[in-house]
Amino acid sequence: MKIVIINYGAGNIQSIKFAIQRLGYEAVLSNDPEEIQQADKVIFPGVGEASSAMQKLKESGLDTLVPKLKQPVLGICLGMQLMCNYTEEGDTRGLAIFDTNVLRFNHGVKVPQIGWNQIEELKSPLFKDVTEKEYIYLVHSYYAPITEETVAQSTYGIAYSTALQKNNFYGTQFHPEKSSDVGEQILKNFLEL
Structure with missing residues (x-):
């Protein structure tokens, strides 16, 4: 199986690569459109600030490629947020x-949310063998509201989406690569889709 982690200069890619290795797979880091299109699974990470990350995607033409991908794609943290229509x-x-x-958290909570939070309302093959109220690791100041595409949620001042899914696209606000055994199970489920 060919796993590509999109390397566009805005991701915590080494820890994702190591998490995949712990599951017995190898991943390639690439921003080459051809290599990304040939992958069986694509991971779209993101750490940092949205507008500069989006600029990097545009510079490499990946802003037009990613939405056209047909294989399973997993956006992580800022990667998930960039897969939405717009971010504040x-x-x-x-x-x-x-x-x-x-949107930016403004519900009387400390921003960013850093640390462990529970996920619930799990509705995706991504969460096979994961139980409700498990703890996952998050670092973020912005959130996606609950929508029809929400497949997991958490509460931090307000209930919000911790995972989204539409067709072959999956997104997690949390970092599966830093979420201990639960995160490992979620990554494994993605790789086995």
């Missing part, structure tokens, strides 16, 4: 895969 962070237009806008 940097007033940034996203890839419009998920039909929602990303």
Whole structure:
């Protein structure tokens, strides 16, 4: 199986690569459109600020490629947020895969949310063998509201989407590669889709 982690200069890619190795797979880091298109599974990570990350995607032409991919694609953290229509962070237009806008937390909570939170309302093959209320690891100041595409949620001042799914596209606001055994199971489920 060919697994490609999109390397566009805005991702915590080494820890994802190591998490995949722990599951017995190898992943390639690439921003080559041809290599990405030939992958069986694509992971779209993201760490940092939305507008500069989007700029990097545009520079490599990946902003037009990613929404056209047909294989399973997993967006992580900022990667998931960039798959939405728009994010308030940097007033940034996203890839419009998920039909929602990303908003800044302003519900009297400390921003960013850093640490462990529970996930619930699990509705995707991504969560096979994962039980409700398991803890996952998050670091974020912006969130996707609950929509028809929400397949997991958490609460931080407000209930919000911790995972989205539409067709072959999956997104997690949390970092599966940093979420201990639960995160490992979720990554394994993605690789076995």
